[in-house]
Amino acid sequence: MSHTEPTAEFLVLVVDDEPETARAHATYVDRVPGFRTGAIAANGHGALQLLAEAHAAGTPYDLVLLDMTLPDLHGIDVARRMRGRGYTLDIIAITAVRDLAVVRSAVATGITQYLIKPFSFAVFAEKLENHRAFIATMRSTGSSTSQASIDTAFSALRTTSASVSLPKGLISQTLEQVRTHLAASPARAFSATELGEELGLSRVTARRYLEHLAMSNSAVKQPRHGTRGRPEFEYRHNSS
Structure with a gap:
């Protein structure tokens, strides 16, 4: 690890059904110091399976980049099932849909941030930095x-x-x-x-x-x- 990288690494699951887009998002993740793409899922059920396997292995993901329009499940449904299984990791929703009702549902399921397609690397990186700062603040407060x-x-x-x-x-x-x-x-x-x-x-x-x-x-x-x-x-x- 280089001296310019943060000491803590965040493992990220990228969920998108378009292979080229998924690879682009994974590349973006790996360009941000301290973040690493752990896997890519092409649909909701695949994402849930990867999360379950990582949880069982004791190496859970820290963050999910979740596309809202998947071929099998809507991103909101994936987020709800994640919460139902007790996965408390943060979710950044990614979508081209600008429907306020979808945004409200995303917030209700515990999705912490939202990215509207198309977006630049600078905007993407800032969302990941927001996540880093949020986690650092929560950890620094201790048990109370x-x-x-x-x-x-x-x-x-x-x-x-x-x-x-x-x-x-x-x-x-x-x-x-x-x-x-x-x-x-x-x-x-x-x-x-x-x-x-x-x-x-x-x-x-x-x-x-x-x-x-x-x-x-x-x-x-x-x-x-x-x-x-x-x-x-x-x-x-x-x-x-």
């Missing part, structure tokens, strides 16, 4: 949580245009997650390595976000004393 933590977690799933003004390669949802993590422990200073381990990011990625926060005065950067070799920096929330 607060209203603010829940709000922050779900806000990560909402794509915003704020990322447009960020430096290339930075995602607004991940930036907000880093900012929130610092603010939650105002008296603590984090190195890029420490923050990356807690949020599931590589050291290099965590450092880029921390540097951006320091440049915008949202974080205070200072040398960490007592370290040997190359100087190490630490970052803390700027409460001033």
Whole structure:
């Protein structure tokens, strides 16, 4: 694994009945650091079978990219059967249909995000980054949580245009997650390595976000004393 990749890997199941489209989506998945396509299913029953096999083997999927128009089952039906079997993994719905009733049904089945065809890789990647930020926020809260933590977690799933003004390669949802993590422990200073381990990011990625926060005065950067070799920096929330 390269130094620019997040340390945590998300295993993704791609479900689409069009082979070329499925392969394209799988390629998109593998282009996003920290995400890997585990398998491709061409229909709903095949997807459910793959999920069952992975669950039985103790290697469950983390995310499903689920096309809504499948030859045997509607995507909504697949999602309902997944929930009925106790699979709690997140689902990103993919469809060319812009029917509000379908969108509402998707939300009701626990589908967390929606992609309307056709979409660019940038839009696709942002949805996966939203998922990463959501999971990182939920994990960082521990066994109990607060209203603010829940709000922050779900806000990560909402794509915003704020990322447009960020430096290339930075995602607004991940930036907000880093900012929130610092603010939650105002008296603590984090190195890029420490923050990356807690949020599931590589050291290099965590450092880029921390540097951006320091440049915008949202974080205070200072040398960490007592370290040997190359100087190490630490970052803390700027409460001033």
